Structures are given as C-alpha cells and as structure tokens.
Amino acid sequence: MSFIEHDIADQERFNLLLLEPGEIYFEDYSVTYFPKGTVKADKEKRSQKGHLKICSKSVVFVPKVLQFPILKLPLKSVTSVEEWSGDLFSRLDKDKVMRITSNVAVKMKENNIIGPYSFFKEASDYTFQLDYVSVDDCLPQICQLHRASTLPPGEQTAMINAIVLSRQSRCKFNTSWLEDLYEKIQFETQGDRILPLVNNPGRIMLTCKRLYFQPFNNIEKVPVIKIRLKDISRVIKRRFLLRQIGIEIFCKEGAPCSHIYLSLPTSKERDDLYGTILDQKELMLEQSSQDDMMIKWQSKNLSNFDYLMYLNSQADRSFCDLTQYPVMPWIVTDFISSTLDLADEKIYRDLGKPIGALNEERIQKMRERYQEMPDNKFLYGSHYSTPGYVLFYLARIAPEYVLCLQNGKFDKPDRMFNSLDDTWANCLEGAADFKELIPEFFEGKGEFLLNKGVSNFGIRQDGQPIGDVKLPPWAKDHHDFIDKMRAALESDFASENIHHWIDLIFGYKQTGEEAEKADNVFYYMTYEGAVNLDKIQDPNERARIEIQIMEFGQTPKRLFKKPHPPRFTKDGPRHYSFTTVSSSSQENEEIEVKAEQSVQSAESSVASSVQSCLSLEDISALYVTHQYTLHKSGVTGLQLTEDGCSIFSVSQDTMLKMYSLEDQRQLRSFNVSNMALSSCLVMPDNKTIVVGSWDNFVYFYSIEFGRILDALKAHDDAVSSVIWKNNILITASWDSTSKIWQFTPSSELHRFDSAVFVGQLDHESGVYCQDVDETGSLLVTGTEEGQVVIWNVGSLYPIAEMRAHEGSVNAVGISSDCRKFISCGSDCLLKIFDVETQTEMVVKNLGYQIHCVVWCNNLSLILCGTDLGQLEVWDGDKATLVSAVKGHSAPVTSLEVRTRCVLTGDKEGKICVWKPMWQDS
Known part of the structure; x- marks a missing residue:
C-alpha cells in the first residue's frame, strides 16, 4: 500500500490538505459570498454560492463553481469579524450577514487546477450571507478561534485543544450507526484518525463485533467508518510524534475498509483500546513473530523487499505518517550506463555504510566538525527520511501534500526530483543531502515518476517545463525501471549484504558507541526517547519541539541489539556455521573453522567423553547415598557441577536451588520466575546457569553474583527444554518450535553476552523433549502429539519425521555413535529407532511411563x-x-548422569544421589 491509496485525494474539492498540517476542521455553513464592490445591479452575476468552512486557524470559502478559486482567510491575519448591519439588497438579510476583514487572503485551485497558492496581502472586506442559520450560530465560534490566533504558538495550541475538548465532550457516538443494535459496547473514547499531514478528530467505539470511527466533521466519505473485527488481520501499537499513543489496524484483503490509523490522547487510553480489541472473541489475527519472519527471510521464503517492509512496520514506520514513512535503501549506484549487469558488484552501493559516509572526503569533514561539537553531537544535521524527502520523490502524484507542507509553494523547478542520476549524485556529494529511498521505487507501476499534467510545477532554467523524471539509460520506461530496481534489491549481492544496512537503520549500529564507529549519528531529537513531550510544561516550547519533530524526521525504533544474521545464500541444506552472529570477518572464519572441526572430529569427541560415564560394573551396583527434599513440587531439571561438589535443581515451584554435597546444606534458593521452571543446565565454566521457564523466557543466572544476568524471551509459549553443546544453545517450547542460538559464556568478569538467535525448527505441535549428540550437529525432538523429528542442526532441515507414539513423547535420547535413538511416550511404549533408516528396532509396552532417559556414551x-x-x-x-532400583515413592521426573554418579528428582520435590556401593558416600 501507499499513502496515495488513502481516500483523501478522491474527496470533494475541499480537503484537509488545504489547511495547515494538524489544523482542525470544525463546521460547514451554506453561504453566498459577495466580493467587494458588489452592488444590487450585479448581485446575481458576481455573487458566489458555496460553503464556509470554520477551521481552527482559518476560515475557508469553497465556491460551487469550479472556475472560482477557493478562498482561505488565515485567522492570524484577520482584523475583525462582525455581523454586518448594513443594507445588503434585502431586509430578509437581517441577522444573516457576516463581514470578515483580513490583511491576507489565500486563493487556491482556481479553475480547479492544483498549483501554487496566490497570496493577496492587502486589507479587504469579505462578506458572507448565511443561507439557513443566523450569524449568532457561527460568529461566536469564529471570534473565539480568532482570539486564539493572536496568542503565541504554544498557547494558541492549548486554547484550540480546550475548544476541541469542549466540543468533543458534547458530542456522543450516534448509536443509530451501529450495524447491529444488539452489539455490546466494549470501549468508547475520542481520538484522531491519522493520515499523511492530516489529523481528523472523532469518536472511537469498540463493540463485540466492530470498531467504529465517527468523525466530528463531514470531511470523510462516510459518516461512520466501520471495521468488522473478523476482518482485522493485524493490530499494532504505534509511536506518533515521539509519543506512544498510536494504534494501526490492518484488515484482510477484500475487506470493505482496508486500514485505519488512530491516535489517542494518552498512552494509557491507547493501551486500553489495544488490550480490549485483543480480548474480543471475533478477532482472528495473523500471527507472525519477528523470529519467524527472520527465518522465512533467511530461507528465501520471504523477499528482501517484504522483509524490509515488515521491519519498517515493526519499527513504527507507516504510510500514514510522513515523519515515519517506510525507508528503503539506495541499492544501485549506476544511473548512466546503457545496461545494468546485476552480477557486477561495482554497480551496488556499500550497504555497510550510511549514505553520508559513502563519500570519504565529505565524511572526513563531518568527523572533524563532530569532534569540535558540544554535547548532543551529530554528524548529519538532516535525516535520511523526512516528510520533505518523501514528498520530494512523490511530488508528481501528491502535489497537494507538497503545497500543504511547504505553505502553498512548490520547490524551485530545478531543485525538484528531475533525474535519478542527479539525485544520486547529490546524495553522494551534497553537503546536507543524506536521504534514502522509499518503497515506491521497488513496488507498483512507477507512476510517481510521471507528470500527468494535473499540476503546474513551473519552468526550469533551460526553458523546459517540469515533465517526467529522467530515467537511467538502462531503463526502457518507468515500468522497467521499477522492475530492475526490485531485481537489484533481490539480487545475490543485496541478499548477502542487506543485513548490514538493517544494522544501521533498525539494529545495533543505530545508537551509542556502535553508531559512532559506523558514522551513523543524527541529531539527537530524531531518536526514540530523546524527548518526553508529556513532561514539557511550557506550551510554546512543546509547540517548537513538535515542529522540529515534523521537520527533522524520526529514526526508526531499534529492533535488534546484536548484529542481524545474514540471509542464506545457497539453496537447500547447507553446513551450519556461526558466521551469522559475528561482527568481523576474522571472527567469522575462526568460528566456521571450529564448527567444521567439531563435526569432522565426532569420533574423538565421543572418545573423550567416555571418561565422564559410569562403567557397567558401576551401574550394576548403584544405590542411593543421599536423599534431599529441596522443592515443594516436581523437580524438572538437575545438574551436578563438574567438580561434583554442588547440585543445581529447578522445579515447578519456580525456585532454583543450589545444594552443597560437601557441606550437606543448601547454599542458594532463588525465585527465578512467577511461573514453573522446566529445565536447567550449568555452563562448563561453572559460572552461569541457564534456566527455561513456563513464562516463555530463558534466564541466565550468575553463580558468582547470585542474580539473573539476562532474560531472553525465547518463545511464544512455555520453554520446555534447554540444552547446550559447542556454543550452541537449543531451546524447545510448547509453541511448536525449537530454536537455535549462539551462546558462548564470557570468560571476563562483569561481562555478559546473551544468546543470539540463529534459526528455528518448526513442528506441528508443542515440543516436549529433545536431545542433541556430542557434536551438536544432530538433534532429536519429541512433541505433544507423539511425533519424533530428527534434525540437522547445521542446515536447520529435518532429516526424518515419524509418528512414534499415540500420546505425547515424554523423553528422547541419542546413542553416542549417533546410530540409534530412544523415545518414550505417555502410551507406555519404549521404542528404539535406527537413525539412518528410521526403522523401529525395539518396541516395548511397559505398562507404565518413562519420564526421562539418558543414553550412556x-x-x-x-x-x-x-x-x-x-x-x-x-x-x-x-x-x-x-x-x-527404587529410590522414590513418586514418579521420577528428572535424571542426570555424571562421573561415577547419578542424580534423580521426582514429582514431589525429592532428589536422590546414586553411587556404586563400593564408592565412598
């Protein structure tokens, strides 16, 4: 979609773009206008029938005859507004004539042509006869707004807001517009419908079946906008003018209303509306998490364009808000050649640098200036996306928007968007031009490049009028240009490098030290959180800042705190490496070599792990040496430290416990979450414990500092399992996924880096259990519905899938040689499969359930x-x-095998330590 799709351009001759940005339209009166000097003899000839629009900063007369211009009288230029008591051709005119005296009059759309406004700056009288009401019905309101116009900007805004609030409090939602009189009202408030450069206030009504918006004026095509809840596909909270007060609603394809963007007075009201919408039973949203979209993009199930559009939406970019219009990158740098070779890397822009840093000479001067600046330093005084830049590109199809933003004027003809080559050259070399592109360059028919003659943009210095945008020689026409720009965006080069641009615009290089290193620092007020408008008491200061926000543009909300992984550039399964999460090529090479070595040395890895296992003689003589009741409910995870001195356990009672076997006492008891804990593991450095929780999070607990170092929202439902091998953290969840993360515990004190998302493994139902081989390359998962899946961790591809059990899979385990695996289910079956052929080698119906298994190496x-x-x-x-051997009176729910020692935990919170009988207890 594009903001041009909004219906504002298709309405009657008068629309809100003829007003100042943010100006409010209140009332409409049928009138007859008598130009100055009209006498009785030519009354019929000179008078003009039309409508008088009362607005917050102006009075606008819209004649019915299209040849006559629209007349706008700015209230700040008005010297008097009064009832006219003189004789105006008839005694019937008594109490119906109003005269406005103004020093400025603005004429617009003469002959219904969109062109620069004409400003007449001389004192003159404007006489209007009201057709159906008396002067007393409209004069007080105009006088009140006129008084507001004499105040400083901030105080004027405050007074207008008070007038608006007073009017709106008297206007209730007209329930006769409800589609079904039996609809139950869930929420009602007031708010604005947001369109580019336009805010239109009205009443918002949410029922159990529909969302309604009833504007306070008659500017919309329909009296009430109605959206069925079952038609809504997405509901997104939005930041509007740096305040968290917006909500954008998208509807499914074919719905009568495709989309609406609303802003509410406060964040609380916005959040209340958002929450109430989500609570409705009729709502059926399309669910797609950021991780899901990333995986789709990485695996080429989502185009570069669609993924960038998704990120724009997640970062509060909207076609309805020109200060936060979706931003897209310059990709191609060659606009002079006759052909475009997409396989030639020389034609592409360096996506690892912001536009301002592509010219080394220019950026060097900016760095020098940056060093001399006081606090709130910035490299670039202008942004890469502002309302002015968006309309620079779209002027030919959005001339009224340009006139609205630029006070009734077009830019000088030679400074308009006339040539792709000239525009790119200016972005590369201009002292203050750092703009990126917009989505229209990659989607649609390219009509924004054509001048269809609906506007008079003026004459260039060469004597030629403004025509179509000059295309590169390699483009046959505007359709071909868009097609080739899109092909460049989807090219191998862009696919391999676009994640660097994402880091700059939406990611970790957006702010702070990394932004400085990347030469990516903009004026401080463009960043989220830089200013809190709600805390600014001075209305004039607040008005000034709002104007700056409009002019400077806004940096997108930051979505990623770590480097964004690249796209998979080869089709089909590929060997897994961790190049996706490193920030330097040298680190990438080192990690990839290590990954290769770990897979190739599987036999040595298995051999080295023999020492950590019990012998057959040990297992035959196991007996319970110690019993501890540490938890109030079922033990879900057990770990013994490498030195064999301490036990860590987690439980459904939400507690993480640390028990010293040497001191025979509890050392730690930590409430990790408000919900049950499902699993835990101790890192090899004995400093960090990773804990999975039913609250969807994975927690990283420091043994040294006795606190949570970080919390990772890993899934959309309970985390059921966490396992770690060779810097790979694998989490499983009831949300039907297992996820792969890179996680390397830091050896430095006081430093912690959380897990970085690498990939996702999708299942048909919730994942209850999983096991990975010693190399970290083969994973087996078991699900709620009895399915077992074998995965290649490196390629993120399933090797095989089978229905192993009638109920849920309780536990799975892989043999040390990776040739067999075991699965146990709620159907009381124990099965052993051949990995390569997936043949059932063993099937045993035990008559009881097995809840946990460990295959000795x-x-x-x-x-x-x-x-x-x-x-x-x-x-x-x-x-x-x-x-x-029996050691518990309740089901055994957790099992851990260590050197010459076994730990078990049961459903009642008891833990047993098992050792061979000849070993000292």
Whole structure:
C-alpha cells in the first residue's frame, strides 16, 4: 500500500490538505459570498454560492463553481469579524450577514487546477450571507478561534485543544450507526484518525463485533467508518510524534475498509483500546513473530523487499505518517550506463555504510566538525527520511501534500526530483543531502515518476517545463525501471549484504558507541526517547519541539541489539556455521573453522567423553547415598557441577536451588520466575546457569553474583527444554518450535553476552523433549502429539519425521555413535529407532511411563526414570532390562548422569544421589 491509496485525494474539492498540517476542521455553513464592490445591479452575476468552512486557524470559502478559486482567510491575519448591519439588497438579510476583514487572503485551485497558492496581502472586506442559520450560530465560534490566533504558538495550541475538548465532550457516538443494535459496547473514547499531514478528530467505539470511527466533521466519505473485527488481520501499537499513543489496524484483503490509523490522547487510553480489541472473541489475527519472519527471510521464503517492509512496520514506520514513512535503501549506484549487469558488484552501493559516509572526503569533514561539537553531537544535521524527502520523490502524484507542507509553494523547478542520476549524485556529494529511498521505487507501476499534467510545477532554467523524471539509460520506461530496481534489491549481492544496512537503520549500529564507529549519528531529537513531550510544561516550547519533530524526521525504533544474521545464500541444506552472529570477518572464519572441526572430529569427541560415564560394573551396583527434599513440587531439571561438589535443581515451584554435597546444606534458593521452571543446565565454566521457564523466557543466572544476568524471551509459549553443546544453545517450547542460538559464556568478569538467535525448527505441535549428540550437529525432538523429528542442526532441515507414539513423547535420547535413538511416550511404549533408516528396532509396552532417559556414551546402556519411582537400566542392543532400583515413592521426573554418579528428582520435590556401593558416600 501507499499513502496515495488513502481516500483523501478522491474527496470533494475541499480537503484537509488545504489547511495547515494538524489544523482542525470544525463546521460547514451554506453561504453566498459577495466580493467587494458588489452592488444590487450585479448581485446575481458576481455573487458566489458555496460553503464556509470554520477551521481552527482559518476560515475557508469553497465556491460551487469550479472556475472560482477557493478562498482561505488565515485567522492570524484577520482584523475583525462582525455581523454586518448594513443594507445588503434585502431586509430578509437581517441577522444573516457576516463581514470578515483580513490583511491576507489565500486563493487556491482556481479553475480547479492544483498549483501554487496566490497570496493577496492587502486589507479587504469579505462578506458572507448565511443561507439557513443566523450569524449568532457561527460568529461566536469564529471570534473565539480568532482570539486564539493572536496568542503565541504554544498557547494558541492549548486554547484550540480546550475548544476541541469542549466540543468533543458534547458530542456522543450516534448509536443509530451501529450495524447491529444488539452489539455490546466494549470501549468508547475520542481520538484522531491519522493520515499523511492530516489529523481528523472523532469518536472511537469498540463493540463485540466492530470498531467504529465517527468523525466530528463531514470531511470523510462516510459518516461512520466501520471495521468488522473478523476482518482485522493485524493490530499494532504505534509511536506518533515521539509519543506512544498510536494504534494501526490492518484488515484482510477484500475487506470493505482496508486500514485505519488512530491516535489517542494518552498512552494509557491507547493501551486500553489495544488490550480490549485483543480480548474480543471475533478477532482472528495473523500471527507472525519477528523470529519467524527472520527465518522465512533467511530461507528465501520471504523477499528482501517484504522483509524490509515488515521491519519498517515493526519499527513504527507507516504510510500514514510522513515523519515515519517506510525507508528503503539506495541499492544501485549506476544511473548512466546503457545496461545494468546485476552480477557486477561495482554497480551496488556499500550497504555497510550510511549514505553520508559513502563519500570519504565529505565524511572526513563531518568527523572533524563532530569532534569540535558540544554535547548532543551529530554528524548529519538532516535525516535520511523526512516528510520533505518523501514528498520530494512523490511530488508528481501528491502535489497537494507538497503545497500543504511547504505553505502553498512548490520547490524551485530545478531543485525538484528531475533525474535519478542527479539525485544520486547529490546524495553522494551534497553537503546536507543524506536521504534514502522509499518503497515506491521497488513496488507498483512507477507512476510517481510521471507528470500527468494535473499540476503546474513551473519552468526550469533551460526553458523546459517540469515533465517526467529522467530515467537511467538502462531503463526502457518507468515500468522497467521499477522492475530492475526490485531485481537489484533481490539480487545475490543485496541478499548477502542487506543485513548490514538493517544494522544501521533498525539494529545495533543505530545508537551509542556502535553508531559512532559506523558514522551513523543524527541529531539527537530524531531518536526514540530523546524527548518526553508529556513532561514539557511550557506550551510554546512543546509547540517548537513538535515542529522540529515534523521537520527533522524520526529514526526508526531499534529492533535488534546484536548484529542481524545474514540471509542464506545457497539453496537447500547447507553446513551450519556461526558466521551469522559475528561482527568481523576474522571472527567469522575462526568460528566456521571450529564448527567444521567439531563435526569432522565426532569420533574423538565421543572418545573423550567416555571418561565422564559410569562403567557397567558401576551401574550394576548403584544405590542411593543421599536423599534431599529441596522443592515443594516436581523437580524438572538437575545438574551436578563438574567438580561434583554442588547440585543445581529447578522445579515447578519456580525456585532454583543450589545444594552443597560437601557441606550437606543448601547454599542458594532463588525465585527465578512467577511461573514453573522446566529445565536447567550449568555452563562448563561453572559460572552461569541457564534456566527455561513456563513464562516463555530463558534466564541466565550468575553463580558468582547470585542474580539473573539476562532474560531472553525465547518463545511464544512455555520453554520446555534447554540444552547446550559447542556454543550452541537449543531451546524447545510448547509453541511448536525449537530454536537455535549462539551462546558462548564470557570468560571476563562483569561481562555478559546473551544468546543470539540463529534459526528455528518448526513442528506441528508443542515440543516436549529433545536431545542433541556430542557434536551438536544432530538433534532429536519429541512433541505433544507423539511425533519424533530428527534434525540437522547445521542446515536447520529435518532429516526424518515419524509418528512414534499415540500420546505425547515424554523423553528422547541419542546413542553416542549417533546410530540409534530412544523415545518414550505417555502410551507406555519404549521404542528404539535406527537413525539412518528410521526403522523401529525395539518396541516395548511397559505398562507404565518413562519420564526421562539418558543414553550412556561408552556403553549401550540406557538409564530411565519411571512412573513407579524406579531408576531402570536397559541394554540398548539386547532390549533387555538390566536392573531396576527404587529410590522414590513418586514418579521420577528428572535424571542426570555424571562421573561415577547419578542424580534423580521426582514429582514431589525429592532428589536422590546414586553411587556404586563400593564408592565412598
């Protein structure tokens, strides 16, 4: 969509663009206008029938005859407004004639042609006869607004707002416009409909079936805008003029109303409306998380253009708000060649640098100036996206918007958007031109490049009138230009590098130290959070800042705190490497080499892990050495530190516990979350514990400092499992996904880097359990509906999928040689599969459930925790039960195997430590 699609351009001759940006239109009166000097003899010839529009900063007369110009009288230039008591051709005119004296009159749309306004700056009288009401019905309101116009800007705004509030408080929603009289009203308030350069106030009504907007004036095509809740596809909170008061609603394709953008008086009212909408049963939203969209883009299921548009929307960019219009990158730099070779990297712009830093000579001068500046330093005094820049590109199809923004004037003809080559050259070399592109360059028919003659833009210095934009020689026409620009955006070069531009515009290089390093620092007021308008008491200061916000543009909301991963550039499965999350090419190469080595050395990894396993003799002689009741409910995760001194456990009671085996006492008890905890793991450095929670978060707890270092919102539903191998963190969730993260515990004190998202593995139902091999390259997952999936972690592709159980899968485990895996389900079945062929090698109906399993690395032995409270040992080759020992009176829910030691936890919160009977207890 584009803002040109909005219906404001298709309305009657008068529209809100003829007013100042943000000006409010109140009333409409049918009148007859008598130009100065009209006498009785030529009354019929000179008088003009039309409508008088009362607005917050002007009075506008709109004649019915199109040849006559629209007449606007700015209230700040008006010297008097009064009832006219003289004789105006008839005694019937008594109490119906009003005279306005003004030093300035603005004439617009003469002969209905959109062109620069004509300003007549001389004192004159303007006489209007009201057709159906008396002067007393409209004169007081005009006089009140006239008084407001004499005040400083801030006080004028405050007085107008008070007038608006008073009027609106007397206007209630007309319930006769409800589509169904039995609809239950859920929420009602007042707010503005936001369109480019236009705010139109009205009443907002939400019922159990529809959202209604009833404007306070008659400017809209319909008296009430109606949106069925079942037609709504997306509801997004928006930042409007640096305040969190906006809400944008998108409807499904084919809906009668496609879209509406509303702003409310306060953040609380906006949030209340947003929450109430989401609570309605009729609502059926299209769900797509940021991680999901990233994965779709990485795997080429989403185009570069569509992904950038999605990021724009997430970052509060909207076609309805010219201060936050969607921004797109310059891609091509060659606008003079006869052909465009998309395989030639020389034609592309360096996407790792902002526009202002592409010219080394220019940026060097700016760096020198930057160093000499006081606080609130900036490199660029103008932004890459402002209302002026957007309309610079769109002037040919949006002339009224240009006139509205530029006080009734077009830019000088030679400074308009006349040539792609000239515009790019100015962005590259101009002292204050750093603008990026807009979506229209990559989508649509390119009509914004054509002058269809609806406006008079003037004559250039070469004597030629403003015509179509001069296209590069490589473009046959405007259609071909758009097609080739889109092809360049979707090219291999752009796909491999666009994540660098995302880092600049939406990511970690947007602010702070990284922005300085990247030469990406703009004026401080363009950034979110730089100013809080609600706390500014001085109305004049607030008005000044609002004007600056309009003029300077706004930096998008930051979406990413870490480097954005690149796109997968090769089709099909590929070997997994961690180049996606490193910030330097040297680090990328090192990590990729390590990943290759870890996969190629699987046998040595397995061999080295033999020492950490129990022997057959140990397992045959296991007995309980210690029992502890540490939790109030089921133990869901157990970990023994590498030195064997301490036990960490988590439970559905929300607590993380640390118990010293040496001191035989509890050392830590930490309430991690308000919801149950599902799993935990201790990092090899014995400094960090990773905890999964039902509140959708993964928590990183520092053993040294005894506090949460970071919390990662990993999923959209409960986190069911967390496992870690070779700097790969894998989280599973009831939201039907497992996610891959890079997570390397820092060796530096007081420093912590959270996990960085790498990829997502989608399932048909919630993921209940998972296990990964020693190299971190093979993953097995089990789901709520009994499915087991084998994944290649490197390529993020499924190797195989099978329906293993009738109920949920309780536990899965991979053998050390990666040839077999076990699955146990709520249907009481134990199954062992061949990894390569997915053949069921063993199927046992036990009559009871197994809740947790561990496959011992150096043996074909499997340890299982059962519903009977037993610790069972199975021979994976012979499919026979080796031994079963009972240590719990409740089902065993958690199991951990360490060097010559086994830990188990049960549903009642008890933990047992098992050791061979000849080992010292």
